Amino acid sequence: MSTDDIASTPTTSRTPAADLAARAHLTVSATVRADVHAMHAYPVPDAHGFIKLDAMENPYQLDDRLRDELAGVLADVALNRYPVPRHEGLIAALRVAQQIPDACAVSLGNGSDELIHLLLQICAKPGAVALAPLPGFVMYGISTQLNQMRFVGVPLGEGFSLDRQAMLDAIAEHQPAVVFLAYPNNPTGNLWDVEDIEAIAQAAPGLVVIDEAYQPFAGATLAELPLRMPQVVVLRTLSKLGLAGIRLGYVFGHPAWIDQLEKVRPPYNINVLTQATALFALQRIEHFNAQAACLRRDRQALMIAVAALPGCTPYPSAANFVLLRVPGGAEGAAAVFQGVKARGVLIKNVSGMHPSLAGCVRLTVGTPEQNDIMVAALAATLQELKS
Numbered sequence: 001m002s003t004d005d006i007a008s009t010p011t012t013s014r015t016p017a018a019d020l021a022a023r024a025h026l027t028v029s030a031t032v033r034a035d036v037h038a039m040h041a042y043p044v045p046d047a048h049g050f051i052k053l054d055a056m057e058n059p060y061q062l063d064d065r066l067r068d069e070l071a072g073v074l075a076d077v078a079l080n081r082y083p084v085p086r087h088e089g090l091i092a093a094l095r096v097a098q099q100i101p102d103a104c105a106v107s108l109g110n111g112s113d114e115l116i117h118l119l120l121q122i123c124a125k126p127g128a129v130a131l132a133p134l135p136g137f138v139m140y141g142i143s144t145q146l147n148q149m150r151f152v153g154v155p156l157g158e159g160f161s162l163d164r165q166a167m168l169d170a171i172a173e174h175q176p177a178v179v180f181l182a183y184p185n186n187p188t189g190n191l192w193d194v195e196d197i198e199a200i201a202q203a204a205p206g207l208v209v210i211d212e213a214y215q216p217f218a219g220a221t222l223a224e225l226p227l228r229m230p231q232v233v234v235l236r237t238l239s240k241l242g243l244a245g246i247r248l249g250y251v252f253g254h255p256a257w258i259d260q261l262e263k264v265r266p267p268y269n270i271n272v273l274t275q276a277t278a279l280f281a282l283q284r285i286e287h288f289n290a291q292a293a294c295l296r297r298d299r300q301a302l303m304i305a306v307a308a309l310p311g312c313t314p315y316p317s318a319a320n321f322v323l324l325r326v327p328g329g330a331e332g333a334a335a336v337f338q339g340v341k342a343r344g345v346l347i348k349n350v351s352g353m354h355p356s357l358a359g360c361v362r363l364t365v366g367t368p369e370q371n372d373i374m375v376a377a378l379a380a381t382l383q384e385l386k387s
């Protein structure tokens with residue numbers, strides 16, 4: 001389609017606005033990548049007025065005293081200045097609060113989502129492959145496609161464990177530039193066997209990203225792995241710890257990887273408000289760690305409560321959510337999602353994400369009160385569906 005064609009598109013029967021729209025769409029479809037054109041934007045449901053237990057957010061806000069203190073800190077931030085290109089002070093605070101090994105270098109991202117994108121970007125040679133177990137975190141696949149790489153998903157085994165042999169076979173066949181392993185995994189919530197992970201990392205010919213987004217709830221970490229396996233980097237975020245709104249992710253590993261990443265990282269990707277807020281929070285990390293401990297305890301209570309619901313099976317979780325299989329397969333999950341929503345609670349229907357998740361919903365651990373309301377809504381919905 002040339003601009004001549006667009007210019008000569010008949011306009012007589014249209015309003016000026018409709019004509020402009022028609023010309024915009026023509027130019028867009030002639031110009032934008034076909035795969036992007038065919039995509040849908042990442043759906044984020046309107047949560048207004050709902051108890052929001054669908055996105056693994058920490059349900060607790062800062063207490064009033066900390067909020068007042070933070071307000072004072074933010075008031076002094078120089079909004080008229082660009083951020084520094086590298087936030088060394090923030091990185092130093094992360095090293096202490098989040099136990100990053102001294103020998104590792106660190107990069108910061110506007111959420112770990114951005115780092116997933118940038119890690120792929122530095123490896124995105126034509127024809128390169130990224131590989132991850134499925135079901136897994138959806139952004140691995142999306143970012144792989146946006147970087148014009150090929151995504152290979154390897155089904156998990158029994159009980160959502162890693163299928164070590166299938167992973168090794170897929171690695172041998174596809175020679176992936178990047179392998180993603182989430183520890184614990186989203187949306188299944190489980191921690192994989194460390195020996196399986198190490199065997200897979202050992203076999204990988206390129207970069208291995210261990211995604212520890214849920215580390216605050218896991219009671220386990222593979223933070224030391226990059227010291228023994230230089231192909232491994234560890235990805236983390238402050239989002240699930242209670243700071244999803246500020247968007248701060250980080251990755252650490254051998255400086256050889258971080259040096260490359262720093263070349264493609266947008267120079268001002270961490271804004272001054274994020275920097276100041278993150279530093280403030282990391283200096284008071286015990287506050288957030290205490291909340292994480294509460295959520296771990298409440299996860300156990302939630303697990304027991306949903307296990308008692310008729311026909312429901314929760315899966316073991318090392319994260320701040322519980323994967324729950326409800327009766328009735330995909331239709332059952334859709335009906336449960338709707339019924340719980342009608343009772344004012346938003347959960348996530350993950351049933352359509354992968355065949356092995358048919359009939360599954362994902363419940364974020366909220367406050368004890370929110371969890372009680374969610375369980376009551378589940379119970380009432382299941383009762384209603386039975387009759």
Ligand SMILES: *Cc1c(COP(=O)(O)O)cnc(C)c1O
Nearest residue numbers: 111112113137186213237239249
């Ligand atoms: C939530 C999540 C992330 C992304 O977190 P950000 O908010 O972008 O830092 C990364 N990986 C997994 C597995 C997640 O569930």
